[in-house]
Amino acid sequence: MTVGFVGLGxxxxxxAANVARATPGLVCFDLAGTQDRMPAGSAAAQxxxxxxxxxxxxxxxxxxxxxxxxxxxxxxxxxxSTVDTLIDLSxxxxxxxxxxxxxxxxxxxxxxxxxxxxxxxxxxxxxISLMFSGxxxxxxxxxxxxxxxxxxxxxxxxxAGQGQAMKLANNxxxxxxxxxxxxxxxFGVANxxxxxxxxxxLNVSTGRNSATTDKFPNRILTGTYDAGFSTAHMTxxxxxxxxxxxxxxxxxxxxxxxxxxxxxCDETLPGSDFTEIWKYVSTNPA
Numbered sequence: 001m002t003v004g005f006v007g008l009g010x011x012x013x014x015x016a017a018n019v020a021r022a023t024p025g026l027v028c029f030d031l032a033g034t035q036d037r038m039p040a041g042s043a044a045a046q047x048x049x050x051x052x053x054x055x056x057x058x059x060x061x062x063x064x065x066x067x068x069x070x071x072x073x074x075x076x077x078x079x080x081s082t083v084d085t086l087i088d089l090s091x092x093x094x095x096x097x098x099x100x101x102x103x104x105x106x107x108x109x110x111x112x113x114x115x116x117x118x119x120x121x122x123x124x125x126x127x128i129s130l131m132f133s134g135x136x137x138x139x140x141x142x143x144x145x146x147x148x149x150x151x152x153x154x155x156x157x158x159x160a161g162q163g164q165a166m167k168l169a170n171n172x173x174x175x176x177x178x179x180x181x182x183x184x185x186x187f188g189v190a191n192x193x194x195x196x197x198x199x200x201x202l203n204v205s206t207g208r209n210s211a212t213t214d215k216f217p218n219r220i221l222t223g224t225y226d227a228g229f230s231t232a233h234m235t236x237x238x239x240x241x242x243x244x245x246x247x248x249x250x251x252x253x254x255x256x257x258x259x260x261x262x263x264x265c266d267e268t269l270p271g272s273d274f275t276e277i278w279k280y281v282s283t284n285p286a
Contacts, residue, residue, distance in 0.1 A: 001142075235262040
């Protein structure tokens with residue numbers, strides 16, 4: 001197995017660095033500039049086509065479904081490609097994953113989606129969770145590779161897009177917890193409660209959640225707002241959840257309200273870290 005990595009951004013960069021430490025001969029490509037972003041010990045490809053001639057397995061970490069499709073089309077069009085497996089670490093939604101899988105299948109390339117959760121800190125520490133969907137034999141053949149940059153690998157399904165469904169369910173809950181906790185804390189502060197005390201109480205009570213255990217004590221109370229995941233990306237993810245729920249006719253009343261809140265935050269605070277939703281919620285009561 002020879003491995004390529006496409007997309008060296010906030011998540012892809014540290015994941016690729018962990019892969020490079022465990023996988024000799026890693027080949028990297030990033031449309032924004034490979035030389036400046038590639039990890040030590042890896043080699044730079046000049047294009048996706050160039051990378052495809054040096055690898056059998058390609059990992060990608062890109063912003064959205066359009067970017068995944070661009071990579072897929074480039075692989076299909078590449079002459080002399082040796083790629084037989086693509087594992088998509090991005091969050092693009094079930095529909096886009098199915099589209100990419102159908103395109104690549106026609107070229108003899110197996111598409112598997114393996115979106116990750118754990119943020120940039122988890123990517124650096126190799127503790128992120130990966131939600132793999134694809135044939136069991138493909139997972140087992142790549143288990144050592146995936147273990148090099150993750151803490152937990154879950155086989156959630158055999159069909160392309162099921163990993164995406166799991167990731168969107170997770171991010172919807174994470175987004176809801178942070179937005180709802182921001183509203184609860186704003187209510188408490190307006191009643192004269194101390195924010196830090198509120199978080200202490202919540203963390204030993206039934207309101208405990210990922211926002212009270214991590215985002216508020218480590219990013220919001222400290223004023224650092226440095227979770228490394230953008231408001232724009234969270235807004236995209238909850239929007240994909242609503243799209244998917246609408247397509248399947250499952251309940252999304254809560255998701256509609258949560259998505260509206262995140263869209264408002266993204267419009268008001270462009271370029272913000274997603275923990276900055278506290279600023280938006282606490283100053284936009286309507």
